[in-house]
Amino acid sequence: MKKLEQLYRQIIMDHYKNPRNKGLKDDEDYQSEHIKNPSCGDDITIQTKVEDGIVTDIRHEGSGCSICCSSASVLSELLKGKTVEEAEHIAENYLLMLMDKDYDESIDFEDAVAYQGVKQFPARIKCATIAFKAFQNTLK
Numbered sequence: 090m091k092k093l094e095q096l097y098r099q100i101i102m103d104h105y106k107n108p109r110n111k112g113l114k115d116d117e118d119y120q121s122e123h124i125k126n127p128s129c130g131d132d133i134t135i136q137t138k139v140e141d142g143i144v145t146d147i148r149h150e151g152s153g154c155s156i157c158c159s160s161a162s163v164l165s166e167l168l169k170g171k172t173v174e175e176a177e178h179i180a181e182n183y184l185l186m187l188m189d190k191d192y193d194e195s196i197d198f199e200d201a202v203a204y205q206g207v208k209q210f211p212a213r214i215k216c217a218t219i220a221f222k223a224f225q226n227t228l229k
């Protein structure tokens with residue numbers, strides 16, 4: 090278990106230090122959603138581009154703790170290229186997993202599995218979920 094926790098921490102720090110798909114686009118084809126988490130100072134914007142029912146691009150920008158910023162990067166890699174339906178299903182089940190509820194265990198969460206451990210720290214759950222909640226809102 091210790092090894093696994095170390096691996097998860099490495100994944101989170103890697104995305105925090107080298108965020109993927111960072112930086113917003115000035116393009117009206119992107120839907121934006123901005124969410125703040127006052128309890129931690131996290132402030133994140135997610136941008137999503139959908140073409141023919143497929144999420145073709147996800148961008149993010151913001152500031153905050155390592156969990157929040159890294160999860161936006163993980164999200165962008167995990168859900169880019171998925172259909173809107175798949176992306177919604179994965180995002181919903183990621184939130185269920187972090188809330189310690191029943192979720193679809195057949196999903197390959199890729200690097201997002203690293204946030205499983207966050208459910209032990211209720212104060213940090215919001216940090217690990219706001220990027221995904223913002224993403225869900227971009228699809229509405």
Ligand code: ZN
Nearest residue numbers: 129154157216
């Ligand atoms: Zn945070």
